[in-house]
Amino acid sequence: MEIDKDDFILKAEGLYKSYRMGEAKVSVLRGVDLAVKKNEFVAIVGASGSGKSTLLHILGALDRPEKGVVSFEGRDLSRIGERELNKFRNKMVGFVFQFYHLLDELSVLENVFLPAMASKSIFGWLGSRRWARGRARELLCELGLSERANHKPYQLSGGERQRVAIGRALMNEPRILLADEPTGNLDSATGNGILKVFEKLNRAGQTIVMVTHDERIAQKAGRIITLADGKIKRKGAEA
Amino acid sequence: MYKIILSFRYLLKRRISYLAFLAVALCVFIVVVVMTVITGLVRDFKDNNHKWVGDCVVGTESLVGFAYYEDFIKRIEESDFIEGVSAVVKSYALVRGRNSEESIGVEIMGIEPVKHSRVTGFGETLYHRKNDVSKAFEPAYDPNLAGCVVGIDRWLVRDDKGKYSYEVSPVEAALLVSCFPLTTKGALAKAGTELVNTKTFYYSDTSHSGLAGVDSSFIYLPFEEAQLLCGMAGAVKRVSAIHIKFKPNVKLADGCERVAALWKRFVEEKKGEKQAELLDTVTVQSWKDYRREFIAAMEKEQTMLTIMFALVGVTTVFIVFVVFYMIVSHKSKDVGILKSIGVSKVDVIELFSCFAFLMGLLGSAVGVFGGWLFLLKINRIEDFLFEHFGFQLWDRTMYAIGDIPSVIDLKVLVVIIVSAIGACLAGAFLPSWQAAKLEPVETLQVSQL
Numbered sequence: 001m002e003i004d005k006d007d008f009i010l011k012a013e014g015l016y017k018s019y020r021m022g023e024a025k026v027s028v029l030r031g032v033d034l035a036v037k038k039n040e041f042v043a044i045v046g047a048s049g050s051g052k053s054t055l056l057h058i059l060g061a062l063d064r065p066e067k068g069v070v071s072f073e074g075r076d077l078s079r080i081g082e083r084e085l086n087k088f089r090n091k092m093v094g095f096v097f098q099f100y101h102l103l104d105e106l107s108v109l110e111n112v113f114l115p116a117m118a119s120k121s122i123f124g125w126l127g128s129r130r131w132a133r134g135r136a137r138e139l140l141c142e143l144g145l146s147e148r149a150n151h152k153p154y155q156l157s158g159g160e161r162q163r164v165a166i167g168r169a170l171m172n173e174p175r176i177l178l179a180d181e182p183t184g185n186l187d188s189a190t191g192n193g194i195l196k197v198f199e200k201l202n203r204a205g206q207t208i209v210m211v212t213h214d215e216r217i218a219q220k221a222g223r224i225i226t227l228a229d230g231k232i233k234r235k236g237a238e239a
Numbered sequence: 240m241y242k243i244i245l246s247f248r249y250l251l252k253r254r255i256s257y258l259a260f261l262a263v264a265l266c267v268f269i270v271v272v273v274m275t276v277i278t279g280l281v282r283d284f285k286d287n288n289h290k291w292v293g294d295c296v297v298g299t300e301s302l303v304g305f306a307y308y309e310d311f312i313k314r315i316e317e318s319d320f321i322e323g324v325s326a327v328v329k330s331y332a333l334v335r336g337r338n339s340e341e342s343i344g345v346e347i348m349g350i351e352p353v354k355h356s357r358v359t360g361f362g363e364t365l366y367h368r369k370n371d372v373s374k375a376f377e378p379a380y381d382p383n384l385a386g387c388v389v390g391i392d393r394w395l396v397r398d399d400k401g402k403y404s405y406e407v408s409p410v411e412a413a414l415l416v417s418c419f420p421l422t423t424k425g426a427l428a429k430a431g432t433e434l435v436n437t438k439t440f441y442y443s444d445t446s447h448s449g450l451a452g453v454d455s456s457f458i459y460l461p462f463e464e465a466q467l468l469c470g471m472a473g474a475v476k477r478v479s480a481i482h483i484k485f486k487p488n489v490k491l492a493d494g495c496e497r498v499a500a501l502w503k504r505f506v507e508e509k510k511g512e513k514q515a516e517l518l519d520t521v522t523v524q525s526w527k528d529y530r531r532e533f534i535a536a537m538e539k540e541q542t543m544l545t546i547m548f549a550l551v552g553v554t555t556v557f558i559v560f561v562v563f564y565m566i567v568s569h570k571s572k573d574v575g576i577l578k579s580i581g582v583s584k585v586d587v588i589e590l591f592s593c594f595a596f597l598m599g600l601l602g603s604a605v606g607v608f609g610g611w612l613f614l615l616k617i618n619r620i621e622d623f624l625f626e627h628f629g630f631q632l633w634d635r636t637m638y639a640i641g642d643i644p645s646v647i648d649l650k651v652l653v654v655i656i657v658s659a660i661g662a663c664l665a666g667a668f669l670p671s672w673q674a675a676k677l678e679p680v681e682t683l684q685v686s687q688l
Contacts, residue, residue, distance in 0.1 A: 054680075062579055063680045082583065090581025101576045101683060105248035115580040117241045125240040168580070 009176055009207055010036040010059060015068035017054055028054045029065065030230035036176070036209055041202040043221030044211045050227045052211040053180050059209060060093045060178045061085050073175070090119045094169030098181035100161040102153040102168070109149040112136040112167040119172070132171075139167040143197065159190035166197060170206075177201065179210040183217055195220045242586070245573075246594040249566065250601070256594075259562035259663075260602050266555045267606025267659050268613070270548050274651050275614055277544050279644020281537045285527075287449040288534060290360030292526040293325070295495050297502055298480025299520040302330055303425050306475045306514040311505050315483065318501070320494055322484040323357035325350060328465040329479035330418055334458060337413040337439070345393070346456050347416065349465020352376060358484040361459075364446040366391075366405055376461045378443040380411045385464060386443030387414060392455035394445050399625070401641050403447070412442040416460065420470025423477075423514050436468045449641075452533065475514050491525050499523040552662050559595065559666025567591065567670040574674050575682030584675035591674060595667030599660030606659070607652065614645040 015032040018025050028051040036042050046052045057063040058070060061077050070077045072092060080088065094115075102111045110117075113136035117125055125132075140146055143163040153161055162182060169177055179198070183191030199220060202208055210221060218224045226233040250256045299305050312324050328349030333342040352375035356362035362372040365388065367379060376386035395403045417437040419427055440460060448454055463472065471477040485494035502523050509515045527534060567574075574587055582590075613620075621643060624630040632643060 057680045060579075062683075063678070086581040086583045088581070089579060095579050097683060101572065101579070103245070103573055103576060105245060105252055110244070114241060117244075118577065118580055118582050118586070120240065122240050122243075 007037055008035045009038045009040075009073055010034075010209070011069075011071045012055075012059060013069050013071075015055065015058060015065045015070070017051070017058065017063070017065050027230055029058075029068075032068070032227070032230070032232055034059075034225065034232065036207060039202070039205050039207055041198065041208045041220075041222040042210070042225060043218035043223070044209065044225045044227055045213065045215055045218045046227035048213055051230050052213070052227050055227065056178050056180050056209065056211045060095055061088055062095075087119075090115055091172050092175050094172070094174035094177045096162070096165050096169050096177065096179040096182045098184040100153070100158075100165045100185075102161060102164055104153055107150050107152060108140065108145060108156070108164050109133070109136050111153065111164055112139055112171055114168060115171045136167065136171060139170055140164075143167050157190070158186050159193055162186060162190075162194050163197065166194070170201070176207045176209065179208065181212055182210060183212070183214070191217065242590040242593045245590060246597050249570070249594050250597055253566060253569075255562055255565055255569075256598065259559050259666075260598055260605075262555055262558040262562075263599055263602025263659055263663060264605040264609065266551055266662075267603045267655060268609045270551065270655050271607055271610030271647065271652065272613055272617075273544065273548065274655065275610070275647050276617075276644055277541050278648050278651050279646060281541050282648070283449065283644060284537050285534060288530040289526050290363070291448045291450060291453060292529055293323075293358040293482040294485045294491060295483040295498050295523065295525055296480050296529045297483065297498060297521060297523050298327075298329075298529075299517070299522070301425070301517070301520045302469075302479075303421050303423055303517060303520075304328065304469070304471050304477035304479045305517040305521050306423075306477050307505075307509055307512070307518070308478045308481055309476070310509075311502070312481060314505065315498065315501055318497070320486050320489045320497060322486045323354065324484075325355040325358040325482045326462065326478045327355070327480045327482055328462060328469055328471055330465070330469045332458070332468070333417045333435075335415050337415060342417070345458050347418065347458050347460055347465055347468070349460045349462045349469075351462045352459075355482070358482045360448070361446065364448045365444045366447065367409055367444045374443075375459075376443055378411070378441045379408050381441070384441040385438070385461065387416070387440035387461075388444045388446045388459035389414075389442060390454040390457040391445040391447040392451065393458065394442070399631075400622070403445075405445075409442055409444060413439050414442060414458070415439050416458065416468065418468040418470075420468070422470070423517060436470070438464060438468060440464075450533075477514075477517070491527075495523060495525045552658055555659070556662045556666040559598070559663050560669065563591065563595065563667045563670040564673075566594075567674045571674070571677055571682040574677045575679040578677075578679040579683065587675040587677075588668075588671045591667050591671035592664055595663040595671075596660055598667075599663030600656075602663070603656040603659040607656065611647060614647065617645050618642050 012032060012034040015029045017029040018027040032055060044052050044055060054063065058065050064078065072088065077085070077088070103114065106114065113132040116128065116132040116135070120128060137146070137149065140149055143166060145160060145163055145167070148156060148160060153164065156164065183194050186194065195217060198208055198210065202222070212218050250260065297311070308326050312326060315321050316324055330347055332345055332347045334345050335342040350361065352361065352372045356372045362369065365372065365375060368375045374382070375388055378384050378386045391403060395405065397403055415437055417435040420436050421427065446454070446457070446459060460468070466472040466476060483498060485491070502521070506518045509518055577587065621632055
């Protein structure tokens with residue numbers, strides 16, 4: 001993929017999105033423009049229902065805008081096919097959700113290496129299994145979960161589950177990490193721990209876009225973007 | 240790989256999966272048991288018919304019979320594909336005991352026992368002369384008397400368990416066999432006189448072919464005696480049929496075709512000769528065609544059972560569908576997670592199809608194992624039920640069935656397993672398709688959790 005001349009990894013221009021609620025049409029995004037540079041840590045803040053999660057889903061190609069363009073490293077996501085889009089979600093983006101969204105049937109280790117396994121055929125997986133397991137163990141070690149590798153998600157605390165979700169998001173070394181209220185379901189101390197992980201990752205060069213409704217948490221990011229009434233209100237200065 | 244891992248985990252960790260798994264296993268168990276029994280019965284019935292008839296029959300339905308059989312036998316015996324040939328006289332007769340006033344109608348079959356045993360399983364059906372077929376018509380109590388072999392159900396009674404109470408040695412008994420000899424035109428040969436030919440034969444053995452109709456109505460007589468009784472031993476001798484056995488490497492259809500060609504040529508050559516018109520009534524049939532009216536009825540029953548169990552299969556498809564529908568509803572979050580990490584729609588369908596395949600495979604394995612265990616003991620179970628509760632699957636005093644067939648046919652087994660897996664895949668398809676269509680944002684929304 002070619003790199004945009006202005007070094008933006010992710011760019012959104014004129015995004016519109018609305019939902020039907022019964023007879024009524026609710027406009028969630030009304031012309032959102034956004035650009036994220038490489039190695040940036042951006043926080044998108046806004047009240048509940050302001051369209052933060054919708055914006056994040058559109059940025060990560062989990063959803064499509066009604067109008068507007070999302071380009072990743074200069075490539076318009078609306079112009080790429082289903083197959084390429086799946087590849088994009090697997091390789092380029094890592095998602096972290098508020099409710100962790102781990103697969104209950106898999107162990108912690110399996111949850112972490114799931115993205116690597118999902119992109120391989122049986123034979124491809126047999127060839128790269130050793131590497132993937134090693135990488136997953138490495139990530140769990142970095143996230144302080146070495147001892148929990150063989151546990152099941154339901155045996156972990158909320159903070160631990162979120163760290164597993166971060167491990168899974170980082171498994172394929174994505175260019176960008178998209179986090180949707182990653183601390184929203186955690187107590188303040190545990191949430192701070194997660195934010196420290198994000199800060200550490202960002203320092204190591206990871207681009208992060210985080211959605212939160214909590215201004216205090218958003219302060220940890222390098223740049224804050226506020227979303228209100230479906231539009232970007234204010235762009236924070238770089239830290 | 241994740242599809243296999245997740246499929247296994249869904250199967251093992253979702254209790255609702257057990258329901259579908261049990262439905263498949265139970266269905267396979269029932270189908271394996273019933274199909275094994277019915278297939279075994281049909282197979283035994285066919286085998287017994289094959290053994291009784293041989294491979295091919297050149298014969299006529301006419302009681303007059305046909306002539307020049309010796310010439311034809313000589314000719315086909317020279318062929319390289321023939322293993323054995325046996326001329327047979329078949330007709331109807333009245334039989335009564337020497338001191339009895341009551342006659343009963345029977346079918347008689349005149350055979351040369353050694354030759355006939357080379358072509359058919361006649362020798363194996365005997366009890367006293369099994370090891371020396373040449374003496375089949377020599378009563379043990381006086382070998383000089385003209386003996387006869389009686390269909391076992393005409394002679395012995397089966398007990399409740401279907402076993403015959405064989406005598407240690409044949410009891411001395413005289414049977415008066417009366418036949419109506421016919422002219423070549425089909426008229427009574429002795430019209431105006433005493434009408435019938437009667438001869439006394441002495442019971443020498445029983446024949447147990449395993450065919451109820453045969454064992455209850457046939458009496459086997461020495462070939463030449465039967466020919467005399469039926470009026471077929473004139474200047475031009477006649478028989479009812481020629482039974483033929485092919486060499487082992489000869490396919491049934493090929494052998495019958497070759498015999499038919501030889502017969503056609505033979506008939507052409509005999510045209511114009513005395514009694515040659517009788518040859519026109521003769522047909523060449525494989526043993527299957529010869530016994531078609533009996534075999535077809537059994538096959539029809541088998542087909543009806545197969546259809547009934549196909550309907551059981553439809554029920555299984557529905558159960559699997561319902562269970563999968565519920566599982567997919569519960570697993571919509573997983574679908575969203577998988578899609579968020581780049582799993583495609585096809586992959587989602589494959590995941591649930593793999594789950595269905597495993598369910599079908601493991602359900603079949605358990606069903607087959609259970610069926611195999613049950614079949615292994617089926618006769619003992621029936622004995623137990625009969626001894627303690629008087630229950631019997633078939634009344635052995637009425638049906639010519641010994642043990643319940645319990646040997647699983649591999650072909651049938653493969654069809655059952657493939658059908659079970661197919662049923663699971665069919666039942667899982669719609670829910671899988673529904674899961675594949677789920678949008679990740681819909682399933683991962685907080686309101687959906």
